[in-house]
Amino acid sequence: MAQNRMAPNKRKRLFRRKKVCRFCADSSIAIDYKDPQTLRFFTTERGKIIPGRVSGNCAKHQRKLTAAIKRARTIALMPYAATLSHY
Amino acid sequence: MRRYETLYILHPELSEEQRQPLFDKLTGLMSADHGMLVKLDEWGNRKLAYEIKKQTRGYYVLMEFCGDGPLVKEIERNMRLDDRILKYLTVLTDKAVDAEAAKAEIETAKAETQAAKEEKSSSEPTEQGADDEKGDSESTKAGETLVNDTEASENTPETSDQEEPENGPKQNGAE
Known part of the structure; x- marks a missing residue:
């Protein structure tokens, strides 16, 4: 691991698929707090928001997404913390 | 004039006749404060993501209206006082609207x-x-x-892929 960090460009590069921001790729998906079905893809089963570095969203859309999820939580469309059996 | 939308949750056991006076009251507030109701959209009874005032279901209503700050304040004050409304959320959708x-x-x-x-x-x-x-x-x-739905199905494999690396930090945290 340490060696990998030291020389990331030298061989031993794991193949990783390039992540693309889903909202930049397809402008037809709107980020709306009233649409929990779409927002649900960006939370874990427990209801935590998936970080942009994992989901691949760009910073701009990740910010909007976070705000939308938090709004949806406020009005009980999405859970703050869900039990696993809930889903 | 600004445009707002308020999404609020009514008590699930209210009948339609009981809901109507509440809507009338809210629209009355709007006309009293130089505002106007644009759209009233009743979503109906939905399951809440968490309990509010011991209720697991709620009757969602989306209200779009034009008005100014004092109107929003007045509407929210009334909503807070009203037992029939479990929760509300007001969002500014447009900063300048032609009357x-x-x-x-x-x-x-x-x-x-x-x-x-x-x-x-x-x-x-x-x-x-x-x-x-x-x-x-x-x-x-x-x-x-x-x-x-199709988008969803396209998305799901990706998200499942992405959740794997996410387990790493969690486990580390547990340790």
């Missing part, structure tokens, strides 16, 4: 709701007609949801 444009929109919205009502009432006696008309009006909606 005339808003009026035009109100009229189109009214016409739409009236048309929908007429469609329902006219289609009730003849069952075939009802099915056709409903199919027409709902075809666009169905199309939209279908699009969402």
Whole structure:
């Protein structure tokens, strides 16, 4: 691991698929707090928001997404913390 | 004038007759404060993501209106006082609205709701007609949801891929 960090460009590069921001790729998906079905893809089963570095969203859309999820939580469309059996 | 939308949750056990006076009261507040109601959309009873005031279900209503700050304050004050409203959320959707444009929109919205009502009432006696008309009006909606579904199915494999690396930090945290 340490060696990998030291020389990331030298061989031993794991193949990783390039992540693309889903909202930049397809402008037809709107980020709306009233649409929990779409927002649900960006939370874990427990209801935590998936970080942009994992989901691949760009910073701009990740910010909007976070705000939308938090709004949806406020009005009980999405859970703050869900039990696993809930889903 | 600004445009806002308020999404609020009513007590699930209210009947339609009990809900109506509440809507009248809210629209009354709007006209008293130089605002106007653009759209009133009743989502109906939905399951809440968490309990509010011991209730697991709630009747969602989305209210779009034009007005200014003091109006929002007044509406929210009334909502806080009212036991029938479990929770509310007001969001600013447009910072500057033409009064005339808003009026035009109100009229189109009214016409739409009236048309929908007429469609329902006219289609009730003849069952075939009802099915056709409903199919027409709902075809666009169905199309939209279908699009969402396909997107969803495309998305799911990716998210499942992405959740794997996410387990790493969690486990580390547990240690």
